[in-house]
Amino acid sequence: MITATAIVLLIKQIWYRTLVRICRVFSGGVSPETPTICSSSFTFLPQEIVEMIIVHLTYDTHSLLACSLTCYSWYIIAVCHLHHTLITQYCFPSIYLKLWWPKPLREANKLGLLPLVKKFHIHIHVEQFCGPGKLSTKQLNWCTLRHFSTLTNVQELGVDYLDIPSFILRIQWYFGHFLPTVQSLALREPKGSHCQILYFVGLFQHLDDLKLFYYRFSFQEGPMDDLGLILLFAPPL
Structure with a gap:
């Protein structure tokens, strides 16, 4: 031994x-x-x-x-x-700029290390420092998405304040590279209606662990066209 x-x-x-x-x-x-x-x-x-x-x-x-x-x-x-775990901060004090989105993605991608990441978490501090915030398409522009899409082997994905409605029209274009590998999904106060959140979760065909965190238990009521969203896979609820 x-x-x-x-x-x-x-x-x-x-x-x-x-x-x-x-x-x-x-x-x-x-x-x-x-x-x-x-x-x-x-x-x-x-x-x-x-x-x-x-x-x-x-x-x-x-x-x-x-x-x-x-x-x-x-x-x-x-x-x-x-490089098994990568945690990036969004809207964090300046002393943690090394972890500030999207710098960790950019630096790791330069070295070709992002395919090694198995656990990825986008951590957003909104109440303490920056007021209301969310992760939307504005934070995933074409340059950042180029790095983001190289995370092809992530098994545990965590996202805070994900603005699902902003991604809904091209959601697989933004998150499609996660779908074959992610087995554990953690969402902290995702933005969207019942149907939109369930549709996003249902994209992950190999999901066997789901965590939803709400400090204020409230969902947004979605528009009627949400009824056209068809779940691809049954989420593990």
Whole structure:
């Protein structure tokens, strides 16, 4: 049984040995007789064992970063856990600009990391800082949508204050890339009528977990043409 302490010590040992070799090379302190690479049994661990070790570090970001810098094969395994979750803030104080929509999408897409995201949440703070707010087509312009549409492997999707009526005419164009993979959906105070909300939820054919959060339990009464919306799949209510 591999303990968490042993795993951390193993990673630190490999990482510090790597740093020493790099320092020797760049300091010119390596002679032709001095080997630049110290053979270690750790570098020849089977891939399955490495995966088991790194899985134990899923919630330890610092150790995952150390793993990703150890060698290429460890990086390939660790990077999936490092970028498993992406939470972006909308209308948040300036000290959190790094998380402010759509900057996390843009930066991650530059590095090709968005397809690795399995859990994605758009978190909107409206009462405390910005007054009434919502996520509508204005926040998903053509530039942002280009990044947004590369989230093709999301399994858990969370959206705050989603303005469903603004998307209803082209809703699959905006959210279609989520439909084959999303299994868990969390909506915090979505905007729209009964039919519109149920229609949106019914788009997700593989959904097996649904959460609706309402602080003020009230739905908007929709227009009569909402009756033309046909549920594609039965939501898990």
